[in-house]
Amino acid sequence: MKRYLENIKTGHFSTLHDKVLFNGLTDSEIYEFVQHSKPYYISLYQGQTISLEKQYSNMISVVVAGDVLISSTDSNGNKTYIKTFTEGESSGSLYSILDYSNTLIEIEGKEDSEVILIDPDSLYVTDKKIAVIQQKMLVNLIRSQKGLFNAISERMYCLTQRSIREKILRFLSFCHNSNGSTEFDIPMTREELASYLAVDRAALSRSLGELKKEGVIDFHKNHFIVLDTDFLSK
Amino acid sequence: MKRYLENIKTGHFSTLHDKVLFNGLTDSEIYEFVQHSKPYYISLYQGQTISLEKQYSNMISVVVAGDVLISSTDSNGNKTYIKTFTEGESSGSLYSILDYSNTLIEIEGKEDSEVILIDPDSLYVTDKKIAVIQQKMLVNLIRSQKGLFNAISERMYCLTQRSIREKILRFLSFCHNSNGSTEFDIPMTREELASYLAVDRAALSRSLGELKKEGVIDFHKNHFIVLDTDFLSK
DNA sequence: AATTATATGTTGCAAAAGCAACGAAGAAGT
DNA sequence: ACTTCTTCGTTGCTTTTGCAACATATAATT
Numbered sequence: 012m013k014r015y016l017e018n019i020k021t022g023h024f025s026t027l028h029d030k031v032l033f034n035g036l037t038d039s040e041i042y043e044f045v046q047h048s049k050p051y052y053i054s055l056y057q058g059q060t061i062s063l064e065k066q067y068s069n070m071i072s073v074v075v076a077g078d079v080l081i082s083s084t085d086s087n088g089n090k091t092y093i094k095t096f097t098e099g100e101s102s103g104s105l106y107s108i109l110d111y112s113n114t115l116i117e118i119e120g121k122e123d124s125e126v127i128l129i130d131p132d133s134l135y136v137t138d139k140k141i142a143v144i145q146q147k148m149l150v151n152l153i154r155s156q157k158g159l160f161n162a163i164s165e166r167m168y169c170l171t172q173r174s175i176r177e178k179i180l181r182f183l184s185f186c187h188n189s190n191g192s193t194e195f196d197i198p199m200t201r202e203e204l205a206s207y208l209a210v211d212r213a214a215l216s217r218s219l220g221e222l223k224k225e226g227v228i229d230f231h232k233n234h235f236i237v238l239d240t241d242f243l244s245k
Numbered sequence: 246m247k248r249y250l251e252n253i254k255t256g257h258f259s260t261l262h263d264k265v266l267f268n269g270l271t272d273s274e275i276y277e278f279v280q281h282s283k284p285y286y287i288s289l290y291q292g293q294t295i296s297l298e299k300q301y302s303n304m305i306s307v308v309v310a311g312d313v314l315i316s317s318t319d320s321n322g323n324k325t326y327i328k329t330f331t332e333g334e335s336s337g338s339l340y341s342i343l344d345y346s347n348t349l350i351e352i353e354g355k356e357d358s359e360v361i362l363i364d365p366d367s368l369y370v371t372d373k374k375i376a377v378i379q380q381k382m383l384v385n386l387i388r389s390q391k392g393l394f395n396a397i398s399e400r401m402y403c404l405t406q407r408s409i410r411e412k413i414l415r416f417l418s419f420c421h422n423s424n425g426s427t428e429f430d431i432p433m434t435r436e437e438l439a440s441y442l443a444v445d446r447a448a449l450s451r452s453l454g455e456l457k458k459e460g461v462i463d464f465h466k467n468h469f470i471v472l473d474t475d476f477l478s479k
Numbered sequence: 480a481a482t483t484a485t486a487t488g489t490t491g492c493a494a495a496a497g498c499a500a501c502g503a504a505g506a507a508g509t
Numbered sequence: 510a511c512t513t514c515t516t517c518g519t520t521g522c523t524t525t526t527g528c529a530a531c532a533t534a535t536a537a538t539t
Contacts (some may be wrong), residue, residue, distance in 0.1 A: 135384045142376040149383035150369045156390070163397060170404040171443040173527075174495070201517060209405040211497050216518050218495095232505090232517080407497075408525070435487060445527050450488050452525095466487080466535085481539085488533070495526070506515075 030073050031155045032129075032148055040144045047141055048133030055079065055120030063128075068116040070128040071152070074098050077124025082117045095121065169208055175218040178208045183228065183235060184243040193237040200233075264307050265389045266363075266382055274378045281375055282367030289313065289354030297362075302350040304362040305386070308332050311358025316351045329355065403442055409452040412442045417462065417469060418477040427471040434467075 027033045027041050036044070051070075055061065055077070063070075072081075074096045081096060118126065134145050134152070169181045182204075186195050197204065205212040222228045229236040237243060261267045261275050270278070285304075289295065289311070297304075306315075308330045315330060352360065368379050368386070403415045416438075420429050431438065439446040456462045463470040471477060 137377055137380060139377055142380050143371055143373060146371060146376050146380045146383060149380060149387065153383065153387065163401070167397070167401065167404070170401070173443065173445075176495090200515095209407065211407075212517085213498075213519080214496050217520090220518075410525095434485095446487085447489080447528075448526050451490090454488075482537100483539090484535100484537070486533100486535070489531080491529095493526105493528085495524105497524075498522085500521095501519085503518075504516085506513100508513075509511085 026075055027073075030075065032071070032073050032151050034151050035147050036144065040147075043141060044133075044144050044148070047138070048129055050130075050133075051128040053118070053126045053128065055118065055124045055126070057120055057122045060117055060119040063116040063118065065115065067128060069131065071131055071134075072096075072118075073127050073129065075125040075127055078121040079124050079126060080119045080121055082119070166207065175208070175210050175214055176222065178210065179215070179218055179222065180242055182208065183237060186235070187237055187240070187243060193240065195235060196233045197235060198233075260309055261307075264309065266305070266307050266385050268385050269381050270378065274381075277375060278367075278378050278382070281372070282363055284364075284367075285362040287352070287360045287362065289352065289358045289360070291354055291356045294351055294353040297350040297352065299349065301362060303365065305365055305368075306330075306352075307361050307363065309359040309361055312355040313358050313360060314353045314355055316353070317349065400441065409442070409444050409448055410456065412444065413449070413452055413456065414461075414476055416442065417471060420469065421471055421474070421477060427474060429469060430467045431469060432467075 028036075028038075033041055051067070053061065076098055078095065078097050134148055138145065165185050168185075169178045172178045172181050186197060187193060199207060201215060202212055205215045208215065219228075219230065223230065227237075227239045227242050229238055262270075262272075267275055285301070287295065302317075310332055312329065312331050368382055372379065399419050402419075403412045406412045406415050420431060421427060433441060435449060436446055439449045442449065453462075453464065457464065461471075461473045461476050463472055
């Protein structure tokens, strides 16, 4: 199931440039790093789910191709969805920070996918020969965390609002800002949005209906239109 | 108000060892880094508040002595409390990740305090001469983010609970686990706890009273006792 | 000790949210 | 076209929450 990347066909190296974690590295630096860190390579067909043995659960994973869904199961057996990673994203953002050692991590391919796993120690343990490479990659790792942190901050901002109405408006405000338009599609179903805002789905629908009736917003399924932006920014 | 650290009395260097960001660095490495990055030095008396000009707001700050409170004011004039940093903590955890450039950052000394500000570029821009130093510090930065991340995750866990009662129980569960005891002091006033859980203070008191009446917990001011741990873990 | 100030608890009431059950609208499969 | 499934909206009812106003308690100041 797992093999070292260096033993895989060299075609894989060429795709690594585009991945955030390897930004700014030259071909030979990537090659040098792979020689040094011996990352694991996993390929998944669509729908395939594999469990990482615990000793691998804290590794930095880079999605080389496809789209994977990562979940964890804690000691009580509760399965928690962590995040969907798409090609180029590296979960270093998550794993290097949260300590998932000793939890069961599952990776599911939402389509045919390829993932490599990198031992964080290969970045963390000082090695003068590749210090410059390590440094570049660490910076990439920190940078890639920004996106995750912003996502969390945005959700926190929504969650700290006291009413469903305000939570919705906060959420739409973020959508509006990141799309630059007053018209956009949201990437969730109602159920998922309710879960994201930590409210009841029915109550969410009710509040959405009120906002529509008041002419603040309009929507149909995933498509939303903000009619009165005054309500958003505060 | 701000001067370069290297122009300050050398006594400051000796205290840097203990700071998370400088862990694992030798004296000469710290010296070398300071020479290279020219960090700013700020000293605050108790109660003093200073505003960082915008170009400094994204800097990595390390609290060398004392206890400081950091807040940001966004373009709408809303002042948001960010975090209290105590000696040794580096806000790199925050600043390197969240982009606070162009927001007004204020630093308030909760007691007489000293802070140094480090330009993130001095860690990010590759420089072969000090690559090893940079690498060590980047790892320290990532490690220090773990604490912040866990704190945020815990709060999120509380916030996603639907009722005040459940939010309280989640919160107490975390206190219980991190203290290892069923008896502990919480580091907040009621008002602050209410704000942390994003609920009304009066409603919080009501729920706390109910839990006390039911014999699940007992408390007096900041001191809490969990009487029935069955309620916590689930 | 008396006086402020601050923190915490209490309570009535209106508004909001949760829950459950059902119905409508699509989407997917046969 | 018909069934089946999923998603979404609706509604009645109950519970919870927020809000405001006040009471009590504790700490700080003089």
